[in-house]
Amino acid sequence: MTTSSSSYVFGPYKIDPREVFYTTPFSYAMVNLRPLLPAHVLVCPKRLVPRFTDLTADETSDLWLTAQKVGSRLETFHNATSLTLAIQDGPQAGQTVPHVHIHIMPRKGGDFEKNDEIYDALDEKEKELKQKLDLDKDRVDRSIEEMANEASQYRSLLDQ
Amino acid sequence: MTTSSSSYVFGPYKIDPREVFYTTPFSYAMVNLRPLLPAHVLVCPKRLVPRFTDLTADETSDLWLTAQKVGSRLETFHNATSLTLAIQDGPQAGQTVPHVHIHIMPRKGGDFEKNDEIYDALDEKEKELKQKLDLDKDRVDRSIEEMANEASQYRSLLDQ
Numbered sequence: 001m002t003t004s005s006s007s008y009v010f011g012p013y014k015i016d017p018r019e020v021f022y023t024t025p026f027s028y029a030m031v032n033l034r035p036l037l038p039a040h041v042l043v044c045p046k047r048l049v050p051r052f053t054d055l056t057a058d059e060t061s062d063l064w065l066t067a068q069k070v071g072s073r074l075e076t077f078h079n080a081t082s083l084t085l086a087i088q089d090g091p092q093a094g095q096t097v098p099h100v101h102i103h104i105m106p107r108k109g110g111d112f113e114k115n116d117e118i119y120d121a122l123d124e125k126e127k128e129l130k131q132k133l134d135l136d137k138d139r140v141d142r143s144i145e146e147m148a149n150e151a152s153q154y155r156s157l158l159d160q
Numbered sequence: 161m162t163t164s165s166s167s168y169v170f171g172p173y174k175i176d177p178r179e180v181f182y183t184t185p186f187s188y189a190m191v192n193l194r195p196l197l198p199a200h201v202l203v204c205p206k207r208l209v210p211r212f213t214d215l216t217a218d219e220t221s222d223l224w225l226t227a228q229k230v231g232s233r234l235e236t237f238h239n240a241t242s243l244t245l246a247i248q249d250g251p252q253a254g255q256t257v258p259h260v261h262i263h264i265m266p267r268k269g270g271d272f273e274k275n276d277e278i279y280d281a282l283d284e285k286e287k288e289l290k291q292k293l294d295l296d297k298d299r300v301d302r303s304i305e306e307m308a309n310e311a312s313q314y315r316s317l318l319d320q
Contacts, residue, residue: 092240
Protein backbone atom coordinates (compact mmCIF):
# COMPACT_ATOMS: atom_id res chain seq x y z
CA MET A 1 0.00 0.00 0.00
CA THR A 2 1.33 3.44 -0.82
CA THR A 3 0.35 6.02 1.71
CA SER A 4 -0.97 9.05 -0.06
CA SER A 5 1.36 12.01 0.13
CA SER A 6 -1.52 14.28 1.03
CA SER A 7 -1.25 15.67 4.51
CA TYR A 8 -3.24 14.52 7.51
CA VAL A 9 -4.73 16.85 10.05
CA PHE A 10 -4.80 16.13 13.76
CA GLY A 11 -6.73 18.91 15.40
CA PRO A 12 -4.89 22.13 14.53
CA TYR A 13 -1.73 20.23 13.53
CA LYS A 14 -0.48 18.81 10.25
CA ILE A 15 0.92 15.26 10.44
CA ASP A 16 3.84 14.18 8.29
CA PRO A 17 2.59 11.37 5.98
CA ARG A 18 5.69 9.36 6.87
CA GLU A 19 4.23 8.91 10.38
CA VAL A 20 1.05 7.40 8.94
CA PHE A 21 1.10 3.63 8.37
CA TYR A 22 -2.45 2.75 7.43
CA THR A 23 -5.32 4.55 5.80
CA THR A 24 -8.90 3.69 4.87
CA PRO A 25 -11.55 5.83 3.18
CA PHE A 26 -12.37 7.55 6.48
CA SER A 27 -9.53 6.86 8.91
CA TYR A 28 -5.78 6.86 9.34
CA ALA A 29 -3.38 5.26 11.83
CA MET A 30 -0.14 6.91 12.92
CA VAL A 31 2.82 6.19 15.15
CA ASN A 32 3.35 8.27 18.23
CA LEU A 33 5.87 11.00 18.95
CA ARG A 34 6.49 9.54 22.37
CA PRO A 35 4.96 6.09 22.66
CA LEU A 36 4.13 5.04 26.17
CA LEU A 37 4.77 1.40 25.28
CA PRO A 38 6.03 -0.22 22.06
CA ALA A 39 3.37 0.20 19.37
CA HIS A 40 1.30 2.76 21.24
CA VAL A 41 -0.41 4.22 18.17
CA LEU A 42 -3.36 6.47 17.39
CA VAL A 43 -6.28 5.87 15.02
CA CYS A 44 -8.13 9.02 13.88
CA PRO A 45 -10.91 9.97 11.51
CA LYS A 46 -9.56 11.89 8.50
CA ARG A 47 -12.20 14.53 9.05
CA LEU A 48 -11.44 16.93 11.88
CA VAL A 49 -14.19 16.44 14.42
CA PRO A 50 -13.66 16.97 18.15
CA ARG A 51 -16.19 14.57 19.61
CA PHE A 52 -17.07 10.92 18.97
CA THR A 53 -20.75 11.79 18.51
CA ASP A 54 -19.80 14.10 15.61
CA LEU A 55 -18.83 11.12 13.43
CA THR A 56 -21.25 9.74 10.85
CA ALA A 57 -22.21 6.06 11.06
CA ASP A 58 -19.82 5.24 8.20
CA GLU A 59 -16.96 7.07 9.91
CA THR A 60 -17.68 5.40 13.26
CA SER A 61 -17.73 1.90 11.77
CA ASP A 62 -14.65 2.52 9.68
CA LEU A 63 -12.73 3.98 12.64
CA TRP A 64 -13.34 0.98 14.87
CA LEU A 65 -12.83 -1.62 12.15
CA THR A 66 -9.49 0.10 11.54
CA ALA A 67 -8.66 0.03 15.26
CA GLN A 68 -9.61 -3.65 15.43
CA LYS A 69 -7.32 -4.55 12.54
CA VAL A 70 -4.43 -2.36 13.66
CA GLY A 71 -4.67 -3.55 17.26
CA SER A 72 -4.76 -7.19 16.33
CA ARG A 73 -1.76 -6.97 13.98
CA LEU A 74 0.34 -4.95 16.44
CA GLU A 75 -0.52 -7.23 19.36
CA THR A 76 0.79 -10.24 17.42
CA PHE A 77 3.78 -8.37 16.04
CA HIS A 78 4.89 -7.27 19.51
CA ASN A 79 4.16 -10.65 21.15
CA ALA A 80 1.61 -8.99 23.41
CA THR A 81 -1.45 -10.70 24.90
CA SER A 82 -3.99 -7.90 25.42
CA LEU A 83 -4.90 -4.43 24.17
CA THR A 84 -5.93 -1.18 25.79
CA LEU A 85 -8.35 0.75 23.54
CA ALA A 86 -9.59 4.12 24.76
CA ILE A 87 -11.11 7.40 23.63
CA GLN A 88 -10.77 10.40 25.91
CA ASP A 89 -13.82 12.05 24.42
CA GLY A 90 -13.83 15.70 25.44
CA PRO A 91 -11.69 17.85 27.75
CA GLN A 92 -13.23 16.58 31.00
CA ALA A 93 -12.19 13.06 29.97
CA GLY A 94 -8.56 14.12 29.48
CA GLN A 95 -8.64 14.92 25.74
CA THR A 96 -6.07 17.57 24.89
CA VAL A 97 -6.08 17.58 21.07
CA PRO A 98 -9.66 18.35 19.93
CA HIS A 99 -9.78 15.67 17.23
CA VAL A 100 -11.25 12.20 17.93
CA HIS A 101 -8.45 9.66 18.43
CA ILE A 102 -8.34 6.09 19.68
CA HIS A 103 -5.32 5.17 21.77
CA ILE A 104 -4.25 1.58 21.05
CA MET A 105 -1.64 -0.07 23.24
CA PRO A 106 -0.58 -3.71 23.04
CA ARG A 107 -0.21 -5.01 26.59
CA LYS A 108 1.76 -7.82 28.20
CA GLY A 109 2.09 -9.13 31.74
CA GLY A 110 4.31 -6.88 33.82
CA ASP A 111 4.44 -3.94 31.40
CA PHE A 112 3.14 -1.75 34.19
CA GLU A 113 3.29 -2.64 37.87
CA LYS A 114 -0.49 -2.31 38.03
CA ASN A 115 -2.44 -2.78 34.79
CA ASP A 116 -4.27 0.48 35.28
CA GLU A 117 -1.21 2.64 35.88
CA ILE A 118 -1.02 2.93 32.12
CA TYR A 119 -3.90 5.40 32.23
CA ASP A 120 -2.09 7.85 34.48
CA ALA A 121 0.84 7.62 32.13
CA LEU A 122 -1.50 7.97 29.14
CA ASP A 123 -2.90 11.19 30.47
CA GLU A 124 0.57 12.61 31.03
CA LYS A 125 1.56 11.55 27.53
CA GLU A 126 -1.50 13.23 26.03
CA LYS A 127 -0.45 16.49 27.68
CA GLU A 128 3.13 16.09 26.50
CA LEU A 129 1.95 15.29 22.99
CA LYS A 130 0.06 18.53 22.82
CA GLN A 131 3.01 20.50 24.16
CA LYS A 132 5.30 18.87 21.65
CA LEU A 133 2.95 19.51 18.77
CA ASP A 134 2.57 23.08 19.91
CA LEU A 135 6.32 23.60 20.05
CA ASP A 136 7.63 22.17 16.86
CA LYS A 137 11.24 23.01 17.65
CA ASP A 138 11.11 20.69 20.63
CA ARG A 139 10.31 17.68 18.50
CA VAL A 140 13.76 16.25 18.92
CA ASP A 141 13.10 13.43 21.35
CA ARG A 142 12.09 11.07 18.58
CA SER A 143 13.33 11.79 15.09
CA ILE A 144 11.14 11.69 12.00
CA GLU A 145 13.49 9.00 10.68
CA GLU A 146 12.84 6.79 13.68
CA MET A 147 9.09 7.35 13.40
CA ALA A 148 9.11 6.82 9.63
CA ASN A 149 11.02 3.60 10.13
CA GLU A 150 8.49 2.29 12.65
CA ALA A 151 5.60 3.38 10.41
CA SER A 152 7.21 1.58 7.49
CA GLN A 153 7.36 -1.68 9.48
CA TYR A 154 3.70 -1.40 10.40
CA ARG A 155 2.78 -0.51 6.83
CA SER A 156 4.02 -3.89 5.62
CA LEU A 157 2.31 -5.56 8.58
CA LEU A 158 -1.07 -4.09 7.67
CA ASP A 159 -0.62 -4.98 4.02
CA GLN A 160 -0.61 -8.70 4.76
CA MET B 161 -39.20 -0.16 23.23
CA THR B 162 -39.84 -3.38 25.06
CA THR B 163 -36.70 -5.14 26.09
CA SER B 164 -36.97 -8.79 25.21
CA SER B 165 -37.40 -11.03 28.19
CA SER B 166 -34.75 -13.39 26.91
CA SER B 167 -31.69 -13.48 29.08
CA TYR B 168 -28.40 -11.83 28.33
CA VAL B 169 -25.07 -13.45 28.92
CA PHE B 170 -22.05 -11.58 30.22
CA GLY B 171 -19.15 -13.99 30.23
CA PRO B 172 -20.19 -16.89 32.44
CA TYR B 173 -22.99 -14.86 34.04
CA LYS B 174 -26.67 -14.40 33.23
CA ILE B 175 -27.89 -10.79 33.32
CA ASP B 176 -31.38 -9.90 34.50
CA PRO B 177 -33.23 -8.30 31.53
CA ARG B 178 -34.43 -5.56 33.88
CA GLU B 179 -30.84 -4.27 34.01
CA VAL B 180 -30.73 -3.97 30.22
CA PHE B 181 -31.95 -0.66 28.78
CA TYR B 182 -31.12 -0.83 25.10
CA THR B 183 -30.71 -3.58 22.57
CA THR B 184 -29.85 -3.78 18.88
CA PRO B 185 -29.52 -6.83 16.63
CA PHE B 186 -25.99 -7.50 17.91
CA SER B 187 -25.50 -5.51 21.12
CA TYR B 188 -27.04 -4.64 24.47
CA ALA B 189 -26.48 -1.88 27.03
CA MET B 190 -26.86 -2.43 30.77
CA VAL B 191 -26.63 -0.47 33.98
CA ASN B 192 -23.91 -1.30 36.45
CA LEU B 193 -24.06 -3.09 39.76
CA ARG B 194 -21.76 -0.50 41.28
CA PRO B 195 -21.41 2.48 38.99
CA LEU B 196 -18.23 4.46 39.45
CA LEU B 197 -20.02 7.64 38.42
CA PRO B 198 -23.68 8.32 37.57
CA ALA B 199 -24.52 6.55 34.32
CA HIS B 200 -21.39 4.41 34.22
CA VAL B 201 -22.83 1.73 31.93
CA LEU B 202 -21.57 -1.18 29.85
CA VAL B 203 -22.21 -1.97 26.17
CA CYS B 204 -21.62 -5.60 25.15
CA PRO B 205 -22.02 -7.80 22.11
CA LYS B 206 -24.87 -10.30 22.56
CA ARG B 207 -22.58 -13.08 21.45
CA LEU B 208 -20.12 -14.22 24.10
CA VAL B 209 -16.67 -13.47 22.72
CA PRO B 210 -13.72 -12.64 24.95
CA ARG B 211 -11.67 -10.43 22.65
CA PHE B 212 -12.46 -7.42 20.46
CA THR B 213 -10.82 -9.08 17.45
CA ASP B 214 -13.29 -11.98 17.74
CA LEU B 215 -16.19 -9.76 16.66
CA THR B 216 -17.41 -9.79 13.06
CA ALA B 217 -17.46 -6.51 11.14
CA ASP B 218 -21.23 -6.23 11.63
CA GLU B 219 -20.88 -6.80 15.37
CA THR B 220 -18.02 -4.30 15.67
CA SER B 221 -19.91 -1.56 13.84
CA ASP B 222 -23.11 -2.22 15.74
CA LEU B 223 -21.32 -2.25 19.10
CA TRP B 224 -19.71 1.14 18.57
CA LEU B 225 -22.75 2.77 16.98
CA THR B 226 -24.62 1.61 20.08
CA ALA B 227 -21.92 3.05 22.36
CA GLN B 228 -22.01 6.33 20.44
CA LYS B 229 -25.77 6.67 20.82
CA VAL B 230 -25.87 5.55 24.45
CA GLY B 231 -22.94 7.79 25.42
CA SER B 232 -24.38 10.83 23.74
CA ARG B 233 -27.83 10.44 25.33
CA LEU B 234 -26.43 9.78 28.81
CA GLU B 235 -23.99 12.68 28.61
CA THR B 236 -26.86 15.08 27.89
CA PHE B 237 -29.17 13.47 30.42
CA HIS B 238 -26.60 13.81 33.21
CA ASN B 239 -25.49 17.33 32.18
CA ALA B 240 -21.99 16.04 31.56
CA THR B 241 -19.51 17.53 29.07
CA SER B 242 -17.27 14.61 28.08
CA LEU B 243 -17.19 10.82 27.90
CA THR B 244 -14.68 8.16 28.81
CA LEU B 245 -14.97 5.17 26.44
CA ALA B 246 -12.68 2.20 27.03
CA ILE B 247 -12.24 -1.49 26.34
CA GLN B 248 -9.91 -3.45 28.57
CA ASP B 249 -9.30 -6.06 25.90
CA GLY B 250 -7.74 -9.11 27.53
CA PRO B 251 -6.47 -9.94 31.03
CA GLN B 252 -3.21 -7.99 30.72
CA ALA B 253 -5.27 -4.87 29.99
CA GLY B 254 -7.32 -5.29 33.18
CA GLN B 255 -10.27 -7.28 31.77
CA THR B 256 -11.78 -9.52 34.42
CA VAL B 257 -14.98 -10.78 32.77
CA PRO B 258 -13.97 -12.56 29.53
CA HIS B 259 -16.71 -10.99 27.39
CA VAL B 260 -16.03 -7.83 25.32
CA HIS B 261 -17.51 -4.78 27.06
CA ILE B 262 -17.20 -1.05 26.52
CA HIS B 263 -17.14 1.06 29.67
CA ILE B 264 -18.98 4.35 29.08
CA MET B 265 -18.78 7.12 31.68
CA PRO B 266 -20.18 10.62 31.30
CA ARG B 267 -17.62 13.05 32.69
CA LYS B 268 -17.80 16.56 34.15
CA GLY B 269 -15.25 18.98 35.50
CA GLY B 270 -14.15 18.00 39.00
CA ASP B 271 -15.73 14.54 39.03
CA PHE B 272 -12.29 13.17 39.86
CA GLU B 273 -9.45 15.23 41.27
CA LYS B 274 -7.33 14.25 38.29
CA ASN B 275 -9.14 13.23 35.10
CA ASP B 276 -7.16 10.03 34.85
CA GLU B 277 -7.82 8.81 38.38
CA ILE B 278 -11.02 7.36 37.01
CA TYR B 279 -9.02 4.55 35.45
CA ASP B 280 -7.55 3.36 38.75
CA ALA B 281 -11.06 3.37 40.09
CA LEU B 282 -12.33 1.61 36.96
CA ASP B 283 -9.88 -1.21 37.41
CA GLU B 284 -10.89 -1.66 41.04
CA LYS B 285 -14.55 -1.64 40.00
CA GLU B 286 -13.94 -4.27 37.35
CA LYS B 287 -12.43 -6.54 40.00
CA GLU B 288 -15.32 -5.86 42.37
CA LEU B 289 -17.84 -6.51 39.60
CA LYS B 290 -16.38 -9.93 39.00
CA GLN B 291 -16.37 -10.73 42.70
CA LYS B 292 -19.96 -9.60 43.01
CA LEU B 293 -21.07 -11.61 40.00
CA ASP B 294 -19.22 -14.62 41.36
CA LEU B 295 -20.90 -14.31 44.73
CA ASP B 296 -24.54 -13.79 44.00
CA LYS B 297 -25.52 -13.62 47.65
CA ASP B 298 -23.40 -10.51 48.06
CA ARG B 299 -25.38 -8.58 45.49
CA VAL B 300 -27.06 -6.45 48.10
CA ASP B 301 -25.22 -3.16 47.67
CA ARG B 302 -27.50 -2.10 44.85
CA SER B 303 -30.91 -3.67 44.61
CA ILE B 304 -32.41 -5.00 41.42
CA GLU B 305 -35.24 -2.48 41.95
CA GLU B 306 -32.79 0.41 41.96
CA MET B 307 -31.05 -0.92 38.88
CA ALA B 308 -34.32 -1.67 37.10
CA ASN B 309 -35.48 1.86 37.88
CA GLU B 310 -32.34 3.40 36.39
CA ALA B 311 -32.56 1.11 33.36
CA SER B 312 -36.16 2.12 32.87
CA GLN B 313 -35.22 5.83 32.79
CA TYR B 314 -32.52 5.16 30.19
CA ARG B 315 -34.89 2.98 28.19
CA SER B 316 -37.18 5.96 27.58
CA LEU B 317 -34.16 8.13 26.87
CA LEU B 318 -32.91 5.83 24.13
CA ASP B 319 -36.38 5.52 22.64
CA GLN B 320 -36.49 9.20 21.74
